Amino acid sequence: MDMERWDAFVRSVQRMEWNDYAIAFAIFLIFLLFRKLFTRYIFKMVVKMSRKTPTEVFTNVLLAFEAPLRLFWVVLGTYLALVYLPFNWTTVEFVKHLYRSIIIILIGWGLYNYTSTQSMVFVRMARKVDIDEDSMLVPFLSKILRFTVVALVIVVVAGEWGYSISGFVAGLGLGGLAFALAAQDTIGNFFGGVIIITEKPFSKGDWIKTPSVEGTVEDITFRSTQIRTFEDSVITVPNSTLANEPITNWSQMNKRRITFSLGVTYSTPREKLERCVRRIDALLRSHEEVDPDVIMVHFSEFNDSSLEIFLYFFTKTTVWAEWYRIKENINLEILKILEEENVHVAFPSRTVYFEKEERPFDLEDEPAGKE
Structure with a gap:
């Protein structure tokens, strides 16, 4: 003034x-x-x-x-x-x-x-x-x-x-190259976050697994994604790392797989083995919580110490706790079938045969004192 x-x-x-x-x-x-x-x-x-x-x-x-x-x-x-x-x-x-x-x-x-x-x-x-x-x-x-x-x-x-804003903008232009070189990781993380969001390999709350981390997605920021592991800890993964890794989204499962091989002893008669396969197959097809689209129960191979029965099927639920409960129930029913058929589960074993070599009679082998 x-x-x-x-x-x-x-x-x-x-x-x-x-x-x-x-x-x-x-x-x-x-x-x-x-x-x-x-x-x-x-x-x-x-x-x-x-x-x-x-x-x-x-x-x-x-x-x-x-x-x-x-x-x-x-x-x-x-x-x-x-x-x-x-x-x-x-x-x-x-x-x-x-x-x-x-x-x-x-x-x-x-x-x-x-x-x-x-x-x-x-x-x-x-x-x-x-x-x-x-x-x-x-x-x-x-x-x-x-x-x-x-x-x-x-x-x-x-x-x-x-x-003066023009001076600030000009300064950004002159220092742009230096900034880009110094902030390569930050820029990579930013564009990694853009790729994750636009391609939508997962959403907030999904259970995902990558080579570096497994857990539930909690949040994504400009730089990183926060994932809560099953140990209830939070891991912060850079977006550039996550965008370049194969991502398995377990939450996208419509059904959940159960597969294993059941080994029985070689002493099991063929008729009993066939009955076990048929009864296990019927058990899975009649189970209310097993998806009926894909059920495979077959005598698959001769192992070193067992006859292998291959099982491959899916549960309707994808919830981890429910999946384990169904798996336990089916295992107990299979064990009941084996007991009723008097079929024994094999365990790793090895049979060793000793061959005794016959030696010819020699006079020199006779006890001393005999004529």
Whole structure:
């Protein structure tokens, strides 16, 4: 503020009377009162009316800007109160920059709220591209957009106060190569996360297995994916590592496999072996919790110490605990069949045969003293 404006300001303050202050304060109180009326009645009424419209965009915008609008009435009240005063404070450069910065921040605040994961923008996008509710794409894009909004607000406010943004951008251009070389891992992890989210090899809550980790997916960030193991610990895997590994998604199973070989002794008669195979096959086909599409029970091969019966089938459930319960029940029923047929389970064994060599009679072998 130069000397002339300062002198004008001092003279205006000297000419001001108490009623000028009172009226300015009354203007502020009116807007403060209107803010309460707006919050309690007008805003709720407008939101209720907007819900009747064919689109929910306007409703989501109103809800996102609810908190900024409350503060806006306070800012507007102070601004008009300052305008009423004899010396127009709003013509001061500092005050103008301050109010403009506040308005920019309020707009950025509303956009930040609008880009939340519950935003209608992401809901519609998820419906169009058929994204699961548990997909991590929506939170990931929300984080990117919110970061962009915050960065733009900072840049615009800095420009409002006279800071040169072009120099900053030029500096980024000159240092881009060095930054890219120094942040290769970070950039790789970021694009690895984009690949994971877009290709959707798994969703949040899925049970996955890779060469480096196995567990339940909890979250994905710009850099890494968090996986909770069965030991209840959390492992953070870089996205670039996860994107380059084969991923087995066990949660995508429609049914769960059980396969093993049952060895019986070589002393088992052929008729009993055939009956065991038929009865085990019938057991699996009549079991309510076994999927009937693929059931294989066959006498498969002659092992070193056993006759092998090959079993291959699936349970309808994929839940680990239920799968083990069904497997136990079937094993007990198979054991019952073997007991009823008097068939014994083989164990690793080896039979050794000793051959005794016959030696010819020799007179020299006779006991001494005989003639």
